[in-house]
Amino acid sequence: MSVPMIEIRGLRKRFGAHEVLCGVDLEIDASEVVCLIGPSGSGKSTLLRCVNFLESYDAGEVRIAGRLIGYEKGPDEIRRPMAARHLREMRREIGMVFQHFNLWPHMSALRNVAEPLRRVRGLAHAEADERAMAMLTRVGLADKAHAYPSRLSGGQQQRVAIARALAMQPNVMLFDEPTSALDPELVGEVLEAIKSLAAEGMTMLIVTHEMGFAAHVAKRIAFIDEGRIIDDGPPRRVLHESPEPRVRQFFQTYHDRNSF
Amino acid sequence: MSLDVLIHYAPSLIGGFGVTVLCWSLGGALGIALGFVIALMFRLRIAPLSWTLRVFVEVFRGTPFLVQLFLLYAGGPYVGLRLSATAAGVIGLGVYSSAYFAEIFRAGFAAVPVGQIEAAMSVGMAPRDTLLRVTLPAALIAATPPIVNMLVVLSKETVVLSIITVPELMYQMQTMAAETFTAFDSIFAMAAFYWLLVEATSRLGRRLEARVTAFLQEEARPA
Secondary structure (H helix, E strand, C coil): CCCCCEEEEEEEEEECCEEEEEEEEEEECCCCEEEEECCCCCCHHHHHHHHCCCCCCCEEEEEECCEECCEEECCCCCEEECCHHHHHHHHCCEEEECCCCCCCCCCCHHHHHHHHHHHCCCCCHHHHHHHHHHHHHHCCCHHHCCCCHHHCCHHHHHHHHHHHHHHCCCCEEEEECCCCCCCHHHHHHHHHHHHHHHHCCCEEEEECCCHHHHHHHCCEEEEEECCEEEEEECHHHHHHCCCCHHHHHHHHHHHHHHCC | CCHHHHHHHHHHHHHHHHHHHHHHHHHHHHHHHHHHHHHHHHHCCCHHHHHHHHHHHHHHHHCCHHHHHHHHHHHHHHHCCCCCHHHHHHHHHHHHHHHHHHHHHHHHHHCCCHHHHHHHHHCCCCHHHHHHHHHHHHHHHHHHHHHHHHHHHHHHHHHHHHHHCCCCHHHHHHHHHHHHCCHHHHHHHHHHHHHHHHHHHHHHHHHHHHHHCHHHCCCCCCC
């Protein structure tokens, strides 16, 4: 049996008195696409951010390709925070795309993509630029390579952010509501870019509210509510025939609001 | 107002203006450098260090520059610190303004959206590269307008140096006024010099600002 690409076991996280994640279990195999859906405040973004340890967790485990992230066990079997160098090593292999793109505004699109290649992967200037250009071409933005983020639409900025993450050649991609900050007309271009990644066999965990996209692209939908995954299965079943009343109610509201 | 009086005193006024510009630029440079170091040390988040720096900033922002300068120049020799008037003036301006510049840089760092730093973390960028490539450029861009503003304020604080006999513009002007009983002529002459300095500073400042925020308007030139 092969090791899952992402393995989450009994994950718990609290902010002060409020427990955001109350024992989450989730496994994602290599080349699997899983969409994480749930109401706001359910803990879905926090869960995603625990996967690359942007958010620390209190109990449980997150493993990437079998390796625990964020903590290390010494010879005495006691868990302590991971050495910063080891954490960086692991994060290089995990791409992340944020809701608000988080491009560096003082760098052109090309520099945004090339800078991590130079500083983290240690590529030479020309080589980094070449790979960055190839990545921008792939997301259809070769002609915008020298534009600063402020001159790009939201959809273009998000595609640059995807190119930046992909250029690092990660094993896993995490998407945190990648289309929530976009005008409806710009959503499609970003979803297309993510779809083409799925077709190439990228392992992805995607927090989204795009149900149609989830239905088409995801192999599984995991539904999270109040810090627990209450349903996890093929999209068709979770979207239409969930045994959980809370899940059925959520999608019913969604259907009602979107019928016109 | 007599033109020949002005012409007669022109060399000393111009010389005084030179000393003013010198003290201001050296003091400002010292203040920016010190303030930057202080702001960086705040970021280390070492409690006793932060606490000490906070006291330093509050003391130098909370007391009049005149008092600080007088204590440095007149009180310095009592603790073995013997400085020429001009050196005391430059150091005084530098230390005084460093308290303000430290706060400007601190605010600049605070203005960098956390998402930009998270983006650097998520690709595995080391803290040093994150600081040099992401945080620092963004912080300096945010800090540029208040830095220029503080330099303008500082240029006018230089008049205080006259009380410790630095031969700057105010000092020369007072000499001229005392010798010729032409209080208004000399004060107008002085205002004109300061206006020139402030105007030049703010023009340069605007150009600098336009330059560092160019990415908000233009496309980058191909490398």
